[in-house]
Amino acid sequence: MHSKQELxxxxxxxxxxxxxxxxxxSSLVNEISETKLFxxxxxxxxxxxxxxxGATNAILQLSKEQQKKGVVTHSSGNFAQALSLAAxxxxxxxxxxxxxxxxxxxxxxxxxxxGKITECPPNLKNREETxxxxxxxxxxxxxxxxxxTNVILGQGTAAIELLTEIEDLEFIVTPVGGGGLIAGTALAxxxxxxxxxxxxxxxxxxxDAYRSLQSGKIEINETTNTIGDGLKTQLGDKNFPIIKEHVxxxxxVEEKEIIEALRLIWERxxxxxxxxxxxxxxxxxxxxxxxxxKKTGIIISGGNVDLKNLPF
Amino acid sequence: MHSKQELxxxxxxxxxxxxxxxxxxSSLVNEISETKLFxxxxxxxxxxxxxxxGATNAILQLSKEQQKKGVVTHSSGNFAQALSLAAxxxxxxxxxxxxxxxxxxxxxxxxxxxGKITECPPNLKNREETxxxxxxxxxxxxxxxxxxTNVILGQGTAAIELLTEIEDLEFIVTPVGGGGLIAGTALAxxxxxxxxxxxxxxxxxxxDAYRSLQSGKIEINETTNTIGDGLKTQLGDKNFPIIKEHVxxxxxVEEKEIIEALRLIWERxxxxxxxxxxxxxxxxxxxxxxxxxKKTGIIISGGNVDLKNLPF
Numbered sequence: 001m002h003s004k005q006e007l008x009x010x011x012x013x014x015x016x017x018x019x020x021x022x023x024x025x026s027s028l029v030n031e032i033s034e035t036k037l038f039x040x041x042x043x044x045x046x047x048x049x050x051x052x053x054g055a056t057n058a059i060l061q062l063s064k065e066q067q068k069k070g071v072v073t074h075s076s077g078n079f080a081q082a083l084s085l086a087a088x089x090x091x092x093x094x095x096x097x098x099x100x101x102x103x104x105x106x107x108x109x110x111x112x113x114x115g116k117i118t119e120c121p122p123n124l125k126n127r128e129e130t131x132x133x134x135x136x137x138x139x140x141x142x143x144x145x146x147x148x149t150n151v152i153l154g155q156g157t158a159a160i161e162l163l164t165e166i167e168d169l170e171f172i173v174t175p176v177g178g179g180g181l182i183a184g185t186a187l188a189x190x191x192x193x194x195x196x197x198x199x200x201x202x203x204x205x206x207x208d209a210y211r212s213l214q215s216g217k218i219e220i221n222e223t224t225n226t227i228g229d230g231l232k233t234q235l236g237d238k239n240f241p242i243i244k245e246h247v248x249x250x251x252x253v254e255e256k257e258i259i260e261a262l263r264l265i266w267e268r269x270x271x272x273x274x275x276x277x278x279x280x281x282x283x284x285x286x287x288x289x290x291x292x293x294k295k296t297g298i299i300i301s302g303g304n305v306d307l308k309n310l311p312f
Numbered sequence: 313m314h315s316k317q318e319l320x321x322x323x324x325x326x327x328x329x330x331x332x333x334x335x336x337x338s339s340l341v342n343e344i345s346e347t348k349l350f351x352x353x354x355x356x357x358x359x360x361x362x363x364x365x366g367a368t369n370a371i372l373q374l375s376k377e378q379q380k381k382g383v384v385t386h387s388s389g390n391f392a393q394a395l396s397l398a399a400x401x402x403x404x405x406x407x408x409x410x411x412x413x414x415x416x417x418x419x420x421x422x423x424x425x426x427g428k429i430t431e432c433p434p435n436l437k438n439r440e441e442t443x444x445x446x447x448x449x450x451x452x453x454x455x456x457x458x459x460x461t462n463v464i465l466g467q468g469t470a471a472i473e474l475l476t477e478i479e480d481l482e483f484i485v486t487p488v489g490g491g492g493l494i495a496g497t498a499l500a501x502x503x504x505x506x507x508x509x510x511x512x513x514x515x516x517x518x519x520d521a522y523r524s525l526q527s528g529k530i531e532i533n534e535t536t537n538t539i540g541d542g543l544k545t546q547l548g549d550k551n552f553p554i555i556k557e558h559v560x561x562x563x564x565v566e567e568k569e570i571i572e573a574l575r576l577i578w579e580r581x582x583x584x585x586x587x588x589x590x591x592x593x594x595x596x597x598x599x600x601x602x603x604x605x606k607k608t609g610i611i612i613s614g615g616n617v618d619l620k621n622l623p624f
Contacts (some may be wrong), residue, residue: 022334043582044582248374264582268617270355270356270360270584270585270615271583272578272583273582273585303582307578307579307622307624308624311617312619312621
């Protein structure tokens with residue numbers, strides 16, 4: 001079982017490697033949402049997303065022997081960049097398996113952060129086999145982007161910082177993708193909040209987590225037609241039990257609500273956030289009654305967007 | 313003559329009406345520019361630009377009698393919004409003369425902030441006549457966006473705050489449009505800096521200020537083909553003498569350098585700034601040798617952009 005002490009240790013462990021990101025407020029967005037919102041800006045985190053936290057914790061929890069052999073993951077998103085940068089900061093090799101179809105901009109980002117890319121044909125079976133082969137050859141440790149206890153605990157440190165600044169939050173809302181962020185946040189809210197509820201925000205188009213909480217088992221998405229491209233993955237056996245125990249609700253939002261919330265934050269707060277991150281504000285705006293005049297924290301999960309491909 | 317005491321009073325006067333905006337740093341942008349940059353983020357100012365400062369000071373310097381009759385300006389840009397919001401905050405009517413051709417989004421913004429719009433045919437003569445007519449009818453005071461001493465002093469307060477936080481800046485770089493911001497900044501650097509030089513950044517396409525400093529008289533632009541749409545205006549008789557005395561250099565930049573600097577700030581710092589604001593970083597990148605390893609302040613003048621019309 002987890003404890004407040006354990007989470008504190010995780011936070012202390014990763015502190016030298018991460019930014020303490022600011023908590024922003026906007027009187028205009030508060031007026032529109034009729035609530036008191038506190039935005040924890042992980043878009044300003046190193047490499048532009050909260051994933052830096054979990055990746056750092058997971059690498060630091062390996063033995064010196066394991067660290068020497070390196071870490072490996074298969075991802076084409078923020079976790080690949082996070083693992084590369086965290087590994088570089090700690091002085092550990094990072095092997096990243098990426099589908100050959102991944103956009104060049106993502107490959108370049110991983111390279112910038114020092115990750116060693118191995119390309120493979122674009123399907124899950126090939127990605128897993130390629131990762132296995134790297135493990136056999138190098139002895140590197142596989143780290144999963146969201147279904148790994150040390151990753152989950154690391155992601156929870158954003159909420160620890162938020163609750164240290166704003167102690168009496170009644171809600172924290174996070175997007176739900178693979179489940180690492182919301183599981184870590186829910187643990188942090190449980191141990192550091194004063195009766196603070198954790199709520200997930202998920203596009204209707206990929207509502208696997210919503211359905212998983214309904215059915216009691218991990219559901220998958222048949223299609224992934226959402227602008228929230230960080231939210232297409234499914235929950236795992238490490239984070240689902242935490243989510244079942246500590247997440248009070250998952251609110252689903254329409255694609256147009258995500259784009260509207262995205263525009264609101266860009267235009268009014270002048271900060272760049274990912275579409276995935278906008279689901280949290282979209283959920284608050286959709287269920288105004290629930291949040292009216294309540295102090296609500298929002299985890300802005302990241303700010304890595306392709307400026308050539310905006311939905312405005 | 314101006315004095316440090318006078319500038320301090322201006323700052324105290326407007327403080328209740330403005331945000332104290334943050335000063336951001338980016339290790340990545342520092343690496344690329346090989347300098348130490350401190351970004352004063354007026355894109356986070358109320359209504360999204362530094363113009364809120366000058367408008368507020370100018371209104372507060374009117375007599376109660378004058379305030380009751382209101383203020384008038386002709387502008388289709390940030391000053392129209394700033395004057396509307398400042399007037400509303402202080403409880404004063406604001407009359408805004410706008411060309412009928414102004415984009416609806418700008419008219420809507422002025423209305424949101426409570427400004428009363430009078431439309432006129434789109435040329436300077438009509439704008440001035442319409443403003444004169446409003447003055448005759450209402451007794452309102454005309455306030456110029458940049459060539460007004462109280463406006464200039466108000467704009468300088470952003471640099472006062474920046475120099476209070478980072479006392480030993482060697483340079484402050486601002487964009488140059490109508491000259492209000494750079495004149496106010498230069499006064500602040502003179503009185504509050506420790507041998508801090510003020511440098512202007514101007515697109516080659518609208519280099520009237522550069523040419524004015526060369527010739528010693530106010531020059532105009534024949535064409536205004538720049539992405540920095542806040543920089544098309546010319547200097548005036550109130551700010552030009554200050555600029556001549558206190559600005560050490562104006563650096564001109566290419567359009568593609570502005571866009572590159574804009575992209576760098578959006579992508580790396582995850583903040584939304586106007587193209588006009590990006591000229592300052594573009595100037596630092598263009599003259600790397602000058603700024604190498606020097607502590608340099610950059611005034612990010614604003615963040616009001618049309619998301620439907622981005623240069624990426």
